[in-house]
Structures are given as structure tokens and as C-alpha cells.
Amino acid sequence: MTQRTDDSASPLIETRADLLSVFSGGEKPKESWRIGTEHEKFVYRVEDHRAPSYDERGGIRDLLKGLTEFGWSPVVENGNVIALTGSDGTISLEPAGQFELSGAPLETLHQTCAEAARHLGQCKMIGDRLGLGFLGVGMWPDKTRAELPIMPKGRYKVMLNYMPKVGNLGLDMMLRTCTIQVNLDYSSEADMVKKFRVGLALQPVATALFANSPFTEGKPNGFKSFRSHIWEDTDPDRTGMLPFVFEDGFGYERYCDYALDVPMYFIYRDGEYIDVAGRSFRDFLEGRLPELPGEKPTLTDWTDHLSTAFPEVRLKSFLEMRGADGGRWGRICGLPAFWVGLLYDSDALDAAWDLVKDWRIEERERLRHEVPGLALDARVPDGRSMGEFAAEVLDISASGLTQRGFLNFAGDNEGGFLDPLRDVVASGMTPADRLLAKYHGEWSGDLSHIYKEFSF
Template structure:
């Protein structure tokens, strides 16, 4: 999850909220790719999740990365809770999953180099202390009680609030992992088109990257249990944001949506102040109960925007949020998929043509069906397998048009990063299908076999 934002002065008028988002507009030559991915850590001998402290722990992994690989530490309340290096940071999810928030890079080649270096560094430390890491969308057999809550003020507040809204917020916090990509836009109109394509095709990402068919030691009846969890988290801040398809959508309409999202906190002097369920509109008027008489800064607004969790989210850039955590070889496929769709105008137009006829019922239906059936989903005559095939084809054409070479010019473009998705298109099987085949076959119903066969 996001780290505290900084650098914003006082908000003196409402227009600054939309202007904050608009300040992210960039000419095409400055568009970048930011990839984030989370993974579960565990003790190799017990297959239990890592505690925060101890010889085999989250703290030990972070300390090893700091000492051996040149990362600078980030502390909260005196505890080591993150790392920084250049424009990258490593942070902790509420249940201890390790997240890399990568630097904004120009090509998928660079993104994949970054992923490979990061995982090599993590495994260098992990192998030495008897720790493993695995990319899955949901913890396969750990219970809520198995998962320690990390010592971060934001998570303590969220954990309390999640118990009052929805039914699965605490499950999301502790026992799910994702991979996502952050992409730029050129203008308000470009943001609108990209957001509409992003939300409408997010179910395709859910299906192609579905990788969480197990929960609490059993097959759970879903290809992506993680996606199922997000459907019962908090209706005020999740979902398919249908208003983005209405006439007139733009920065200001997103501002109005974000203002209606109940607050979690205000960050002051290194501490999280409880503002659970309070209104940012009241904060703007100096009437926030948590800080009476005080008005927000742009940093407060930036923080608040990170507490909305729809399937795609716009801030100064757009976040694609639908995919499960995945195996190493598929981590570069997600940014490749979205970059191919979003960073070439012909491809973006083709993607919009593919989905512009969907109504809200179809979009939501595809989201639900993708979590259950993966590529076998079908809603209102739309077959997910066909939709995914067309989307991957469009993405491939966009990457060809980008023509960003790698390996010193030996590789002409970025299309080979889609190979893992093409295999799914060709076979009709996504990672969850492969896991279920093992579960029903050579694993003899033992989900813990996933650790030996699929860890990084």
C-alpha cells in the first residue's frame, strides 16, 4: 500500500484538487511505466508466514537488503518498515507481504531488469536465513490468526475500520497480493479514454492473471479469490466506478468521487491521526472532528486519494489494480499488456472500440465471472476467452508500434513479454487452472505443495 505523501502546500481553493491531478499530464515522450508487485514471505521449514521480528522475519529480510544491497531504511515508530533506493521503495503490506514499488521507467525491458534484480536481491537474503517468497493472489492455507499485522499506524486504523464495513477487508489486508502497473496520460481527454478502457478491460486482467484458487487449505471455487475478496471490502471505495463512463467525466468528477470516500487518517509529524469515516469535505471547511479548525494540505489530499480502491484508480497517473500476484515469469507480462493497450493511440482506440458497447451490468458481470471462471467466463454473450484474445492482439500491435528495442537492439520490441499471456490464450488455462490440476492430481489435495513447486 501507499506510503505517506509529502511536498504539498495548503489547499486554498477547491480547484487545486483537480489541478493536482492535472499536474500529472505529460507529453508522450515523458510517459513512463511504474510496476508494483507483492509477494508472500514464509519460513521454509514450517511454511508459516514471516513474523515481523526475529532471526527469520520481515525485519531480517529488510535489514539484509539494507546492509548487503545498498538500500536506505525507512522507519516508523522506531521500527524498520521499509527501504528506499533511488526512485524505488520497498514497503510492507498489512500482513507482511513485501512490495516493490518500482521506478518510473521507459520500457518493459527496463521494468523486467528491475524486477529480476529485486527478486535476486530478495532471494539472496532469503536463502541465507531459511525464508521463501511466493507470488500468489491469496495465502493458500494461512488463517487470519497466522498473519501478523505490521507495526504501521495506517494499518492499525484501517484494520479497525475494516471490521465495520464489508466482510472481507481484513482478509484483503493480510492474505492477498497483487501486481499492478502505473501509467501516464497526456491530457484530461487522454485520461478519460484510458480510464474507461482500463476499467472495462480490468476483468480481462483478473482472468488472465487469476492465481488464487486456494484459501485456508482448500479449493475455494474461484480462479481469483483475491478478486472475490475485493467485492466485499467496502462499497464506498471499491468497484467498477460506473460514473467514469458518463458524459462529462474528467478530473473534477473524480474529485467529487474521492471527496465522498470516507477518510481513514491524517498524517502529521510521523503519526497517523484517526479520521475514520470522517469527511474530507468537512476537512476542507475546517470542520474535521479529528483536527478542528485545521484545513488540509495537498499532501493530505494525495494521501486521501490513496484510500480509494477501485479496479483502476487515477491520481497523477493511472493504476491498473485487477491482477493477482503471479509467478516470476509473468510479472513483466502485466505492464506489457497495459502498455501495449495504452501507449499507442491506434491500439487505445481499438481497445475502446472493443468495450465501448458494454453497459454497466456487463462490465460488473464480467468482473464477477472472471474471478470465478477465469477465461471460461461468459456474460451477456461476451466470452472472456474471446475478449482476452482480442485484447492481447491489440496490446501486441501497440507494442510493435512502440518499437522499443532491448538487449542493445537485438530484440526489436517488447512483444515477447506477452508470451505468457499468449500461452493462456492458446490453451485456455491461466495460472489458477494449472494449480488446480496439480491439486487434483499429483498434490493429492495438499495445497502446501504449492510452496515447493512455485516459490521464487
């Protein structure tokens, strides 16, 4: 989840053009397009698999402190270190202590994967010292909500109070899930629109390939990606497949209207989060918020607000691809490879759009609903299985990566980062299927084995 690291003054919003400038200001020429990868993992005590609290000895605070040995700089909120910044991006905490790296904007996937390896190596070094391990799955496999700690971040207090009012699974989203995401650039409004549409339509493919959350509280939950299912019952005002993205005339203006209609969570002032959950940003623009009478928003208030919408693809000054479960190292590299191959080469983007441009709204919604449970066995609108369809999408992505022509020191292009995904298609087994096979087989229903076999 987005972490504020800059408290400097921000200009007031004077006109609608100021709102739109966040989107148009993200436009970049192709040679300046970058890849920003975000990945989360669960932190646990090696001795008993318990989720550590922030304050306890050897807990999350000590983990953050330990990482400063590698040059990371603390970000402090109310006296608590709640994030770190450095040349590799930002390390931040999700609500129950899930540990996230929001990586730096990088040119190649080789750099992205090296960044992930550095981060995981640093975490493991400090974790070994503190008796902490890191689990790479999409949902806590065995923890109840009550067993999980809450991190001392003001925005989470607001959200934890609001979530149960608008959905049944919002607290699970906050406390029990992990994801991998990638942030990508666009050159123009038209380029943004096409990438948004392709990314949204193909998000269920990523969900299927990365499905990795089949357990809840120690038992199979009937889903391959329960994390993805959770988003269907979190908050309908700020989640979903956004049908209007596929309507004629979609662009910055329409997304702006959508974001304005998303209810607010909070306003950040003088180091404190003010609870305005459910209020209207439109009223804020008119100075009509009861909590701050007469006060109007700044551009930073607007960017904060944009970070509280959670559709399957999100627009800020870049596009966020949000459909994948968390996983281990190869999948951290595989998710950005999948989307970069599809969206950063014009021929691949055209080919991907050709696959989905005729899908009807109800077909996209049906696929989004079926994939969390069925994964590769879901049926796409042309009748093929998701597994068959995903193989074609991966071929398009691979061609896009080949066209990019970025080679490593051994002369390999970026296509090798798709290998874990090709293995899913070839075997017909998602990460969730492999976990379930072990649970029903060699683990004999003892899920504690997951910590040894699926940690980083």
C-alpha cells in the same frame, strides 16, 4: 499499498483548483510517459512455511535490514524500519508482511523486467541467508487470518479496526492477498478519460488472465481469483467499477467529487497516524474535523486520501491498473506489457475502445462479478467466452507494443512479455487452473507442494 516516504511540509489547500492540480499536474507529453510496476509476494519460513513476524530473528525486519546491503535506504516510523527507498523505487510492507516493490518510473518494459529481476535476486539472496522464501500467488493458499502477523505501521492499525465495519472480507484483502499493478501516464484530461474507460472496462480481462488464487485455508474456494472476489465485499464506498467514469462529462472534476465522498481513514501528523475513519474530507476542507478542530488539509493530506480509494482503476497523478492477482516473474513482466500495449499506442487504444464502448453498465458489472469465479469461461457482452475475447485483446496489445519499437540488445521488441498470457489463452488454463489440476492430481490434496513449485 502506497507508502509515505516524505515528511516535508506541504502547502494548505486553498481552493478546489488545488485539489484538481494533483490530476492535471500528472499530464505529460508522450515522450515522457513512463511505466511504474508494483508487485507483491508472500514471505514464508522455508522450514515450516510459517509467515514470519516483523520482530523475530530472521523475520521481516531482518529482511529489510539485509537489503540495505544493495544500497537501499531505510524509511523509519516510530523506530521501526517499515520501507526502503532506492534507485529501483520503494520496497514496502503490506499489513501481514507481504513484500512489495513499487518500481521506479521506467521508459521500456525491458527496463521494467530487469528491475523486477534485480529485486527478486536481491530478495532471494538475503532470503536464503535468513531461511525465507517468497511465494508468487494471489492469496495465501493455506493461512488463516489468525496465523498471520501484523506489521508495525500506523495506517494499518486504523484500517484493521475500520474494515470489519464496512465489509466482510476487508481483513482478507489486507492480510491474505497479493497483486501486480502498473501505473501509467496520460497527456491530457481527454487522454486520461479514454485510458480510464478502456482500463476499467478491460480490467476483467486482466483478472481472468492473471487468476491465481483458488485456495483458502488449504482447500479450493470455488473461485479462480478469490482475491478479486474479496474486493466485492471489502468496502462499497471505495471499491468497484465506477459507472460514472463512462458518463458524459467525466473528467478531473467528477473524479474529485468521487474522492471527496470516499470516507477518510487517517491523518498523518508528526510521525503519527490519527484515526479519523469514516470522517468526511469535505468537512476537513472546512476545518470541521473533531479530531483536528479548525485545522485544514494540505496537499499531502489529499494525496494520502486519494491512496485510500480502491476502485479497479485509480486516478492520482497517474492511472493505476488494479485487477490482477500476484504471480511469478513472467507475470510481473506480463501485466505492464498488457496495459502498455493497449494504452500507450493511439491505434491500439482506439481499437480497444471500439471493443468496449457500446457495453452497458449492467454488462460491465455482470462481467466484473462473474470473472473471479469463471475466469476464461465468463461471457463478454457480445457472447464470446472471455478466452476468445482475451485473445483479441492480446493481439491489440501486441500491435501496440510493436508500434512502440523498443528493442532489447537481441533486437526483440516488447511483445515477448505477453507470451505467458498468450499461453493462458492457447491452453485455456489460467494459473489457478494449473494449481487446481496439481492439487487434484499429483499433489493428492497436499497443498504444501505449492511452496516448492510456485516460489520465486
